[in-house]
Amino acid sequence: MDKKRKITVAVTGLNAVDSPGPGIAVIRGVRDGKDYEVHIIGLSYESLEPGIYMEGMADKTYQIPYPSAGSEALLNRLEYIQEKEKIDVLIPNFDAELYNFIKLSPKLREMGIETFLPTAEQFEARDKVNLFAFCSKNNFYVPRDKTIYSTSELPGLVKEFGYPLVVKGKYYEASICQTLEQAQKAFHKLEAKWGLPIIVQEFITGTEINIAALGDGTGTTISAVPMRKLFITDKGKAWAGVTLEDQSLVDLAKKFIKVTKWKGGFELEVMRTVDGKPYIMEINPRFPAWIYLTVGAGQNQPEALVKMALGQKVKPYDKYEVGKVFIRYSWDMIIDIAQFQQVSAFGEN
Amino acid sequence: MKLYANIAVSESGYLFNPMNGDSFSTNPVATDIIQQLKEGKNIEEIKKFLFAKYDVEKPTLERDIDEFMNELKDYYLLDNNG
Incomplete structure (x- = not known):
């Protein structure tokens, strides 16, 4: 051997x-x-x-x-x-x-x-600041948003988007705000932590779904696994989740990879509305913390990434196990x- | 009306909807209804089956089944095209 x-x-x-x-x-x-x-x-x-x-x-x-x-x-x-x-x-x-x-x-x-890794252009295009423009251009559903540098812009956005407003940090964290005061407070807190700008986003109601995917850099999807959070921490992180069966979600990831020729791992955060529209809420340009669920479901994305990084050809995965659950624990x-x-x-x- | 084909149902009546990750525990009567739906029975056949199995007044049975079917619909478990 x-x-x-x-x-x-x-x-x-x-x-x-x-x-x-x-x-x-x-x-x-x-x-x-x-x-x-x-x-x-x-x-x-x-x-x-x-x-x-x-x-x-x-x-x-x-x-x-x-x-x-x-x-x-x-x-x-x-x-x-x-x-x-x-x-x-x-x-x-x-x-x-x-x-x-x-x-x-x-x-x-x-x-x-x-x-x-993705190119700098790919990385920039999906940035929170550019998400609306990127998704609109490529015909993805996306909530309206605005990048702001001052709290004086908040009242206008309340009129435009209504409550609740989603106030998001440049890199991480978001607050759902029901009043102008809450939005101002969230602005200052996120500014102190992550700097400017702050992104204010329209609130979309629906089921939150995350998709972990891997693109080969030529437009081919090597893997895409959708997951629904079953238990969410106060920071909005998944503490448990289950793999889903929904071809439309896999197709959404495939379309994203085809359009961007994305190279590497990424996570699509999606809000699926009652009428089934998948709104892209955020695109994280790296594997999510729950990536081991893809391994458990039969698509080892980290392994596939290492192989491709070493120049190996990797065959796209075509199936994964539905109903696989991860549960995080502390120790x-x-x-x-x-x-x-x-x-x-x-x-x- | 049929349950979506990919809805997983255990013998104990635990339901998992793989399309949205919802899961449900059901009582014995609901488990019976779901098993009957899985077997492709229509509403009239299910009513007949339950009426024979349980000691229940017909109007009560009809009302309960209608309510339960609406619940299944509300939770996206019924395939309207089926």
């Missing part, structure tokens, strides 16, 4: 907390793959990201600079890491860090690190202070 090729995969998003990053789910998918012997390098921002310490996940973790430090600082750090680890594939999992990784991807390739790990100290003081463990 042939010996499996050894590969090293670096993954960010190890913050497996109540509003989790996708890193741990991505690692589990990659580790479940059958074709490679995988060595995992975790890339973290904080010393207390649980994924650093979880057994059987990252073999070694390095801290990397926050996205706000810029791409040069990130590159310097990755050069240091690459000298030691010889990373083959790097999978970034945060919206806020993606721009830097996309920008650096040619340099990373020169260093021997492959990524499988207290016990570690020694020395482990924490190692990460905290030296930025690696």
Whole structure:
């Protein structure tokens, strides 16, 4: 029997907390793959990201600079890491860090690190700020929205959209507001946390559905799995969810990939109205935290992404199991202070 | 009227709608109705079956079945084209 090729995969998003990053789910998918012997390098921002310490996940973790430090600082750090680890594939999992990784991807390739990311244009087109224009142009249902820089614009939007108003942060978080005061409060809170602009969106009533999908960069859909949240945290995150059978949702993801020639993983957040119209509420340019459900349902998206990043041809998945449920849980790990100290003081463990 | 073909029903009467992820627990009478619908029986046949099985007045049975069918419709479990 042939010996499996050894590969090293670096993954960010190890913050497996109540509003989790996708890193741990991505690692589990990659580790479940059958074709490679995988060595995992975790890339973290904080010393207390649980994924650093979880057994059987990252073999070694390095801290990397926050996205706000810029791409040069990130590159310097990755050069240091690459000298030691010889990373083959790097999978970034945060919206806020993606721009830097996309920008650096040619340099990373020169260093021997492959990524499988959308282009800067694809990344920008689906940004919250451009979502309405992008969806309108490509005939997707989308709620009306407006990008604003001051609370003085809110009263006009109340007249235009009515209540409730959805007030959204540039990268993350949203508040559903029933009064002008609530909207103003949400504006200031989101501005302080994520900066300007703030996006104000029309509220659409319906069933919230999420689709995790993977495009090969030429317009072909490698995988698309729709999920409905069964239990939602106060931060709006899925704590449990179930795979759905609905070809129209899979077709929606396929249409998105065809139109954009999307390269990499992404998540469509959809609100399906009573009359069946799928409104695109948001497009996240990376795998969602629930991506391991796609593995459980028979479509291992993280594994497929790694293969494509390594230049392998991947056959599109054509079926998945409906009615597969994921349930997240919390777990207290016990570690020694020395482990924490190692990460905290030296930025690696 | 028929249940959507892809509605999953367990023997204990647990319903899962794979199109929207809704799931329901049903009581024994509702389980009977659903099983009959699954077998392709029409309303009249279902009424006859329940009337024979349960000790119930005909008007009460008719009203309850109508209400239940409306509930199934409200929860998007009935295929109107079926």
